[in-house]
Amino acid sequence: MSANGQSALLIDGKKIAEDIQNKLRDDIKTWSELHKRKPTLVAVLVGEDPASCKYIEKKMQAAEYVGIDSRTEKLHESVTEDELITKVVELNKDESVDGILVQLPVPQHISERNVCNAVDPTKDVDGFHIMNVGKLSLNMMTFVPCTVLAVIELLARTGIETFGKNVVICGRSKNIGLPLSMLLHSDARYELPGHEATVTLCHRHTPPEQLKVFTKTADIIISATGVVGLIKADMVKEGACVIDVGINRIKTQEGKVKLVGDVDFSAVREVAGHITPVPGGVGPVTVAMLMKNTFQAAMDRLKQ
């Protein structure tokens, strides 16, 4: 139990996502009436991975809610890299399409990097194109990966200070951990403002006892590793903010599939000041951020 005898405040990602999407819905309505068209998002889904199908479904639902035209191009899992890229290039050329996302992972015979680089950078609402990665590194205005935006948004809307604070990020993935570290450590005066935190990037080769030293000094812990139960109560400083980006499917004793994060939630919430649940934390806000990026892409296209 934390010092004040209360468990952590739950950061309600579902509610925050709703707030964002309601505001977006209004803005998109106004914009669509003015320009006589809706923003358009196309998802490309290769194969039928159940988790990927579920994500796509949520994205399509959110798009409908906020007033974005969306559709999913489904390709067989045997599609070649060339065929997939041909499809992407076709969408690049299609003037009616504002945002394109290729649902990852793609089958192993296809290079994820080649596919991400095939998407027109101005339609790259996932922010995975190498040019957009470079821009983010340099804090230039660009599409920031949706999960990264979601974490930043959750912190901001919960009033968590980052300036001069210690942030520990667990997980160095190119789509989440690394770009998060870039946005969190950097200078607030850039075109794409950074968040002025001191950031430690930990990963599988950080020795467990060292990981604990770092997390214990952290004001904010962000875990994006896919390791169930990685963040335990004795690793968390009292009152710290814990953001759980992990989405892990585990089987319960009854044989059902259950979603859990990287954080030992019930124990950590007794120590932390703020905590995100899984599900209902980062996930819904990530979807909302995809909608925001798509609307941004649509607005930018009209300005060109």
Added chain:
Amino acid sequence: MSANGQSALLIDGKKIAEDIQNKLRDDIKTWSELHKRKPTLVAVLVGEDPASCKYIEKKMQAAEYVGIDSRTEKLHESVTEDELITKVVELNKDESVDGILVQLPVPQHISERNVCNAVDPTKDVDGFHIMNVGKLSLNMMTFVPCTVLAVIELLARTGIETFGKNVVICGRSKNIGLPLSMLLHSDARYELPGHEATVTLCHRHTPPEQLKVFTKTADIIISATGVVGLIKADMVKEGACVIDVGINRIKTQEGKVKLVGDVDFSAVREVAGHITPVPGGVGPVTVAMLMKNTFQAAMDRLKQ
């Protein structure tokens, strides 16, 4: 005085640079004889900043030593951004030129970013083009900034282990601190191998007492801030490796200009296990790495 009663081993950057350049000199000789041409490096210098002139001079000397044809295109400090970029584009098109570097800083009326992006990425031996920044973020083979390569090389040639070690980088510049953090934290199995350290990136808004907490736990401290005397003896863990990237010009009591780093050298060397001096540490190796990048650019061009 450190535990063994001895002061830190000095990492001799001048000697390491010589070793690198002697090896390069042999390799370039063989290559030049085979291909009937020498690698060619062109530096573009705007204005007459004394420090910049000095750097350029050292680069030209090193080029001559290793067998790289080099020249400096000098432009007046009143040159416009367009004129500078026109010059760069001309060098891009010149088939006889392998490597191009624009000596930074450029005058304030010119956008450094626009100039860096004007250099053909395949001739960008400084590694500052946005595409090369993106590649480095993703650990794809690319030109890595010379100072970053120099630090990595100094660690490797001194036998300093990075795997699972704690590294603290002071300074978040886009040309040094940030790319260093990328190479040091990342996975060794990438095309451009990372170094598997746990990296904390500190900067001007890291509170001094927190900075000390981090540096005290660090196996390797790298300072690239331009703050004279930032790293003091009581901030360093006994036996740690201290790499000083700072190059600061201070005036002595006699009114002479003296080069010093960020580290309180004489006190820190009594605590550290290894330490680089300034001058004679990172600087000479940085120049050697520029030669290496230029030779690489020349070899890559022939393969195209």
